[in-house]
Amino acid sequence: MAALLPVAEARGRTGADLLRAFLAGYEVQAHLSSVLGQPLIHRGFHPTGVLTHLGSAIGVGALIGLPRERLATCLGLAGAQAAGLLTSFGTMAKPFHAGKAAADAVLSAFLAEAGFTGSPAVLDGERGLPMVLTGIDDDRLGAELGTRWLVVDNAVKPYAACGAIHAAIDAAIRLAPLVDPARVERIRCDVSAVTVRAAAIPRPASGLEAKFSTQYAVASALLGAGAPAWHFTDRGTQRADVMALTERVDLVSTYERITQARVEVLQTDGTRHADVIDWAKGSPGNPMTSEDTARKFLDLATGRIGPSAAAEVVALVDGLDKQPDLRDLAALVRGAEPARADV
Structure with a gap:
């Protein structure tokens, strides 16, 4: 959407045009991610940084009406720029991956429109992006595109942290009323392998690092007040009680899905409290409602653009x-200020 909205505004496209282009790009990216996402992660790549280039390029190309051959060229140009590393997590470079993907997608589509060339075989064979980055040349790539709509299984994150942490946050929120933080001896978090790989910064020193620290997020949620966005800011990581509890959290790779987690708290008197989450809030098995999503947007946007504009x-x-x-x-x-006189 970051790539599509400014192009749609500049080219005079309608809202329906924007939605069609978004769906085209989303589905391409999601179908690629369903096969390549975890292999990319296990090789140290950030799938958003890599695959968003491709999905966004298809979206922008569709929005500006590229014919088939130039759409393939657009995809090749985007694939030549695709990049993103897990080592960026906890720094400004991580969200930069998504912004760069949007910018590169627009550039790729405009260059293809102007006749610039790029390989139409970016997804094919031994020199295609899947094989080069993951070692996978899989017939499943795109096999269900257009017949199985993955957008209906989209996840919307309720918390301002890595999605792989959300299930553990949910469990900690439910445990908080049962736990005496002063008596906590150890906290065991059974999470996915992806969570351990991508979201396990042991002692975050900034808000950006906190977004990728399951240990911190669980400790913060156990102390009550849920998991508001400010918990994942520099100010949030300066709380001594949270940081002390963070050091008592152990992560165990147990689950396959990032939507699953089990959190167990052992207290100094020997009592144990545990909670299991199968589908994190916002995931396909436990989706946010339209009202939930709008409320999250209003909470975040009001401070930036004001309540009336956000509404x-x-x-x-x-x-x-x-x-x-x-416009x-x-x-x-x-x-x-919007262009309409009645707003």
Whole structure:
């Protein structure tokens, strides 16, 4: 969407055009990720940094009406720029992966439109991106594209942290009323292998690092107040009680899905409290409602663009398929006055 909205505004596209392009790009990226996502992670790549280049390029290419041959070229140009490393987690480079993917997707589509060439075989064979980065040349890549819609299984994150942490946060929130933080001896977190690989910074020193620390997120949630966005800021990591509890958290690779977790708290008097989560809040098995999603957006956006503009964005998005152009929406999200006189 970061790539599509400014292009849709500049090219005078409708809300329905934007939705179609978004779905095209989302489905390409999601189907690639369903096969390549975990292999990329286990090789140290950040799938968002790699695959968002490809999905966003397809979306922008579809939005500006590239013919088939130039859409393939657009994909090749995007694949030539695709990158992102797990070692960036906890730094500004991690969200930069997504921003760079959006910028590179727009560049790729505009270059393809102008006749610039790139390999149309970026996904194929021994020199294609899947084989080069993961060693996988899998017939499943894109096999269900257009017949199985993965957007209906999308996850929306309720917390301002890595999605692989959410199940453990949910368990800790439910355990918080039962636990006396002063008596906690150890905390065992059974989580996915991906969680241990990508979200296990043992003692985060900043808000960015806190987003990738299951230990910190669980300790913070156990102390009550849920898991508000400010917990994952520099200010949040300066709480001495949370950091002391963080050091008592052990991670164990147990589950296959990142939506699963079990948190057990052992107290100094020998009592144990445990909770198991099968589907984290916001995941396909436990989705956020439209109201949940709107509330999260309003909580985050109000401080940036003001309450009335934030509410107007929600209203415009709710009727996006009926919007004749995207000028008002684009203006509102960047904090400018919308073009309509009645807003």
